[in-house]
Amino acid sequence: MSTRPITRILPAQATQDGAGVRLLRALGYQPQVRMDPFLMLDAFSSDDPDDYIAGFPAHPHRGFETITYIVDGHMRHRDHLGNEGDLKAGGVQWMTAGHGIIHEEMPQQENGLLRGFQIWLNLPATEKMQPAHYRDIPADAITTAELPEGGFIKLIAGTIPWATCPLKGPGQGVVASVTQPLIADIRVMAGQSVDIPVPATHQALSYVFEGRLEAGDQVVPSGHTVWYGQDGDVIHIAAAPDEADGVRVLLLAGKPLNEPIAQYGPFVMNTPAEIEQALRDYRDGVLAQ
Known part of the structure; x- marks a missing residue:
């Protein structure tokens, strides 16, 4: 087995989203800072309620999937379909926006640490207008x-062949067979390492x-992404030699769609005309029908 080389190391960019939630945007702050099929990766982490208490009030999406992973804290999901998700520490929500969904994600705490991630995973052109779906994973x-x-x-x-048993994650989107995402929260302690197999297609x-x-x-500090080339078949994860408490990373891998991307805020399609249609549908109240 050979280790994939590192091709880029990029700092996440501080920004705000929703009703003023402070976060770090690791993917998607510029069109060229995407990794097909992943459109965006946001990391939020604060024990100051002023940074998160306003949350993400009702807003629309079309054309992709969102995966929200709560590491610490408590957040509630609601959408126009009547779905509710009570996201607590360690839980995941997997939402396929498809044709359209209007949802909100609101903190259910007034103090303490709220930490987690939201990932935007693109859908292929043939699946962008499918009915919306939601799954809550405790x-x-x-x-x-x-x-x-x-x-x-x-x-x-995704799946990782680990020792003699494959690990199978529960978060499978409606068309996960297309992009075949691998998403893992990995903690490696000081003096230890792990090699994660990743398909050559990803x-x-x-x-x-x-x-x-x-x-x-090199030593990469918290708040940075490490991008890997496609030569090699494993990702090597190890803590810096003097990092007494080890290292923790979120690993993302997926099979590229290699399709054109047209994006306007919460709408991700393939052409400008499809974006204009999404805006008309939202204005006319039919986006989420």
């Missing part, structure tokens, strides 16, 4: 493998959110 449904000294792999989506990156990652002859 923490105890997430497959977890223990690593030495307190490390772990929490598999949110692009991959890791986002460092605790500690520092050893990346070849």
